[in-house]
Amino acid sequence: MREAIVVLDAEGVEALTMRKLGARLNAGATSAYRHVANREELVELAVDAVLGEVVLPEPEGAVGCGGSGWRAAVSECARSFRATAIRHPWLCAELGRSGLSHEGPNLSALSAGLTRLFDGVGLADVPGAIDAGFAYAVGMSTTESAWLTTVARSGLTEAEFVARSLPAGPGTAETHRQLLRDPAAFRDRKFAAGLDILLDGLTTRLPHRT
Template sequence: MAAKSNPVPSVWARQQAEPEQPALSRRSIVREAIAMLDADGIEALSMRKLGTRLNAGATSLYRHVATKDELMELAVDEVFGEIAVPAEPAVDWRAGVVEAAEAFRATALRHPWLASVLGQAGLAYLGPNLMAFTKWLAELFATAGFADPSRPAEPLLAYVVGMSTTEAAWLTTVARSGETEAEFVARLLPAAQEASGELLLPADVAAADLAGLREEKFRYGLDVVLDGLSMRL
């Protein structure tokens, strides 16, 4: 007797069952899960808590989403749908890549959990929105003249995801302190300067454009990556 083939462990690889509760849709479940993730992080999300928020039992949720891993796949792809993908690739490939990178960063900062779960969310890359984003990048690099557009996309995404993860974690720490970023840095700065022996930020932190400094840091590293890729052409 032939052995049964193992199903692909992804929400994108199985057919969705007809819902028994018309008011409870997969989209409403995913949007509520994203709201919970944005507010309290990954640790706070469970199928039981999500069911309570939706006035539905966990069993009802499982009719739409089989596991929490599937839920995370769906949440990741839903958030990627917020990144606007132009219908046509940019003529200037560097400008297009910068647009894509900054769009990803902005989305990751709105949803601080996103970047940290990309490598854990099962086969999230099979989702239609995430695939549209990676296809957009591939078209940009093809326009630039790269023979294999996937090769330059890998270091680019490694940089963008890594920097966005670090920045999102920093902003989450600041938010949990109950202070503004300037207040938090001002309180942290003396200890940091004592440890390093250097003036790490302007003395008047309250007047410093900390968001602008973070943006400048991100853009500098992005330019370094793109300069390196340009040399490969």
């Protein structure tokens, strides 16, 4: 599986074939079929494998810190998912294609962790909250991964690419200036701001607002 993920990270999903994987393993393409039924199953297994890098929310103690501990747990999990998606830019596209229908052990563990966390704080619609969280994290990470892939293909640093694409001039908006100054920090703030809005919305649905 490690070699399959290496190919996916470097070349994308379309580049992964059973023949190429067999060559990297110094074996024939037919050897790979002893372990997986087809290429689609291989990609599904790779998706679940990299989801094992996501930090799981810990329900224990998550209601502490004045009742806001659950927010910190969800935020850490969401930031970890984003970082994983950036390391593996093919991940979100494959999650979107499968619609989270293939629940391997790591995705199941992630869903179970979020379920225990939201149950623990008394959230009524736990499945809806999990769906909203996944929709935000996957959606934002998809856009960010695509952007970073475009930057990488340009051969420029992100700051150079932004400066070339969006040159500053008279009347430049403050958000534009922030992006030009530090693109990575701008992306961090943008993700955090949207996540706060999502968590604010979930807070209103708790039995006791915190």
